[in-house]
Amino acid sequence: MTEQAIIEFKNVSKQYPNGFMGLKDVSLQIHPGEFVVVVGLSGAGKSTLMRSVNRLHDVTSGDILIDGDSITKARGKDLLAMRRKIGMIFQNFNLVKRASVLKNVLMGRVGYYPTWKMVLGLFTKADKQRAYEALQSVDLGEKAYTRADQLSGGQQQRVAIARALTQEPRILLADEPIASLDPETTRKVMDDLKRINEQMGITVLINLHNVELAKEYGSRIIGIRAGHKVFDGPVAEATDDVIDAIYGEEEAPS
Numbered sequence: 001m002t003e004q005a006i007i008e009f010k011n012v013s014k015q016y017p018n019g020f021m022g023l024k025d026v027s028l029q030i031h032p033g034e035f036v037v038v039v040g041l042s043g044a045g046k047s048t049l050m051r052s053v054n055r056l057h058d059v060t061s062g063d064i065l066i067d068g069d070s071i072t073k074a075r076g077k078d079l080l081a082m083r084r085k086i087g088m089i090f091q092n093f094n095l096v097k098r099a100s101v102l103k104n105v106l107m108g109r110v111g112y113y114p115t116w117k118m119v120l121g122l123f124t125k126a127d128k129q130r131a132y133e134a135l136q137s138v139d140l141g142e143k144a145y146t147r148a149d150q151l152s153g154g155q156q157q158r159v160a161i162a163r164a165l166t167q168e169p170r171i172l173l174a175d176e177p178i179a180s181l182d183p184e185t186t187r188k189v190m191d192d193l194k195r196i197n198e199q200m201g202i203t204v205l206i207n208l209h210n211v212e213l214a215k216e217y218g219s220r221i222i223g224i225r226a227g228h229k230v231f232d233g234p235v236a237e238a239t240d241d242v243i244d245a246i247y248g249e250e251e252a253p254s
């Protein structure tokens with residue numbers, strides 16, 4: 001018996017309103033606990049793929065299943081419940097700069113409260129505890145009351161990771177999370193993601209430009225080129241020839 005995929009793309013295509021095809025007939029399955037790195041040239045469709053998973057982008061055709069349920073077709077409360085399972089971090093951190101680190105991390109609980117409680121900032125003790133614990137897990141417990149914009153870029157990204165963890169997700173999407181960071185902080189963020197994957201069993205899907213880091217941290221690589229999936233396999237199979245085919249100069253498939 002094969003284990004149920006936590007993320008499944010079935011013949012997914014995405015056409016932007018201007019007619020450009022961001023994804024072309026992509027099918028894939030990701031299983032619980034995997035650490036999958038998506039690589040490809042700038043503009044290949046990596047972010048489009050990532051943002052389709054939690055419906056930051058709607059796809060044009062095909063279906064995306066989360067734990068076997070279609071997120072493509074989900075509406076209202078069902079969509080909200082599915083999105084709770086999916087945390088996300090971004091290249092530019094997306095923190096509320098003038099708010100404290102703790103407030104930012106608590107935002108990870110937004111999907112669990114009605115709007116009026118959020119407006120009044122009425123978080124439960126249990127949620128505050130969750131937020132502290134998430135901050136501690138990225139080694140930033142002592143920064144809880146610091147304003148987010150007082151932290152370094154690497155620290156801000158780790159606050160964003162803590163915010164995603166507070167959501168108690170099963171999947172973590174990371175869209176170019178280290179693109180704005182220097183090499184040293186890059187490692188710290190990647191190490192945090194790896195630890196979260198291994199110790200908490202959270203499935204990680206991450207876009208990276210850097211193939212070396214993709215090979216070092218990933219268990220599996222997906223290569224995207226001009227909207228097509230052109231490679232999907234374990235890191236050991238991502239040979240130089242494979243990487244050349246993902247990044248190379250020759251004509252991309254249409």
Ligand SMILES: Nc1ncnc2c1ncn2[C@@H]1O[C@H](COP(=O)(O)OP(=O)(O)OP(=O)(O)O)[C@@H](O)[C@H]1O
Binds near residue numbers: 017022
């Ligand atoms: N809203 C949009 N309308 C039209 N085209 C878009 C839109 N968003 C993205 N695209 C195009 O879709 C293609 C894929 O974009 P995407 O951001 O997914 O690429 P990427 O592989 O993540 O690139 P990068 O590494 O530079 O972020 C690009 O050619 C981009 O210009």
